[in-house]
Amino acid sequence: MKSYLFYDLETSGLNKSFDQILQFAAIRTDMHLKELERYNIVVSLRPDVVPSPMATITHRIGIEKCMEGICEYEAVRHIHALMNREGTISLGYNTLGFDDEFLRFAFHRNLLPPYTHQWANGCSRMDLLPITVLYHLYKPEGLTWPRLEDGRSTLKLEKLSQANALAEGQAHDALVDVEATLALARRFMAEGKMWEYVAGSFNKKEDALRLAKLPVRHESSAGQHAWGIMTGSRFGAEAAYQAPVLAIGESLPYKNQTLWLRLDDEALINGEGAVEERVWVIRKRMGEPNVILPPLDRFVSRLTPERLAQVEENLAWLKAHPDEFARIIRHHREFRYPEIPNLDADTCLYQNGFLSKAEEALCAKFHRAGPDAMAEAMQAMAPGHVRELATRILFRNYPEFSDEEVFEAFETFMARVHPQGEEPPMVDFRGDARLTPAAAMEEIARVRAEVSLDEEQGQLLDELEGYLSSNF
Structure with missing residues (x-):
C-alpha cells in the first residue's frame, strides 16, 4: 500500500558526513494525507561527535537531553526500516536539499543500504520546498505568504507556519516541523490538479517526458x-x-x-x-x-x-x-568531482561506490549478530572501510562489547577527532573540515559575543562548553 512518510531531522551540525541525527520525527499518512502513525526518536550523542554551537542554540537539544536517547545504530536501523517500508514516499521540507543526503551518510556509516529508499519496494521521494515555490509563484491564493523586514518574501517553514497557523510549538523541534509540513501539504493537495502536476515532477519518467517536450x-x-x-x-x-x-x-x-x-x-x-x-x-x-x-x-x-x-x-x-x-x-x-586522498571511512560513500555482494552479505550477518556477537562478525570482514565502519559501530554504540581491536581503533580515531598542534582536522568528500573541539570552543565564544541569546540558549552553551572540556 502506498503511503507518505513526512519527516524531519534535527542534527548536531550541518556536516552530512561527520555530524549525526539528534532527533528524527515522522508522520505516516495514506495517499489522502490522513494520519496513520507517528514517530519521535531522540538519538544519543556519539562519543566522537562535537556538536555545533549554532545548531545547539537553534534546535535547543542540549547534552543532557541527548543522553536520554537511544544509540545511533539502533535509531538509524529503525529509520531505515521506516523509509524502506513497501510503497513509502518519503518527503519533508527541503529534505532533498539536506535531510535525505544526511540520512544517506547515516545509513552508509551504519552499514545499511544508502539508496534503497529511493527506488526499491515501490519507494520514492518528494520534497515540499520546491512544491511551495511553485504554489507561491502560480497558486498563491491558498496561503498567507510572509515577508521579511526588508520586504522580501521568505519561504522558511518557520515563517510560513507562523503566518498560517500550521502547527503549534517550538520551531526546529522535528515533530513540530513535521506537523507544519503535513498541514502545508494538505493546503496544497486541496488544489487537486496543481498537486498532481507538481507531484509528477518527482517521477523520473514523467519528469523526463516533460523535459523532452x-x-x-x-x-x-x-x-x-x-x-x-x-x-x-x-x-x-x-x-x-x-x-x-x-x-x-x-x-x-x-x-x-x-x-x-x-x-x-x-x-x-x-x-x-x-x-x-x-x-x-x-x-x-x-x-x-x-x-x-x-x-x-x-x-x-x-x-x-x-x-x-x-x-x-x-x-x-x-x-x-x-x-x-x-x-x-x-x-x-x-567535469569530475576531484578525488580526495585518504578519505575517512565515514565520508567515502561516493568515492568508494557500491558494496560488493560479498560485503553486503557480511554486513547483513553483522546486523543479525546483535551487540554481543558483533565483534565476532566484524572479525570475519577483510581489512578495509567496511570493517573500519563495523569497528566504529561497536565503539560508538556498544563500548561494553568492544574487544582489544575495537578499543585501539577508538583511541586512534579520537586522536584524529581532537587533533593536537599543527595536525589538520579530517575533511569530508567536499574538502570541508570536521568540527574539532578547539574550533567548537572558539565558536562558542564568537556566538556569545555576536548573537543575542535568551537564558535557555546561554545555559545550553554553558552545558556544551562543560561537555567539551571534560570529554576531549
Missing part, C-alpha cells in the same frame, strides 16, 4: 538545445525563485545528471576568467529539484524586461561565439 531555442555543433524556466529556492526572492535555462547535454561521468546553462547570467559575457568556469551551470537529476517549466507566456512573463533582454543578449553571444560555447559544453559534460 521543451522547445529548441538554440543550435550548436553539439546539437539542439531546449530551454525552459527553472524554479527553485536557490535563485532567491530577488529573482522570484526562477531562472531561464538552456539544456547543454548530460554529464559523461555521472549518467544521472543533466546540465542547464542559466541564460540571464551577466557573467557569460561580462565576467572575468575562463568562460567555461564563470558561467552558472546547474546539474539536475530526473525526478529531483529543480522543477523546469515550459517557456509558456504565463511563465516567461514573470521574468523582468531586464532579465529577458539579458537572455536575448546571451543567446546572441552564444551564436556569435560557437567555439566558446563548445568549450562550456565540453568542460561541464566532462
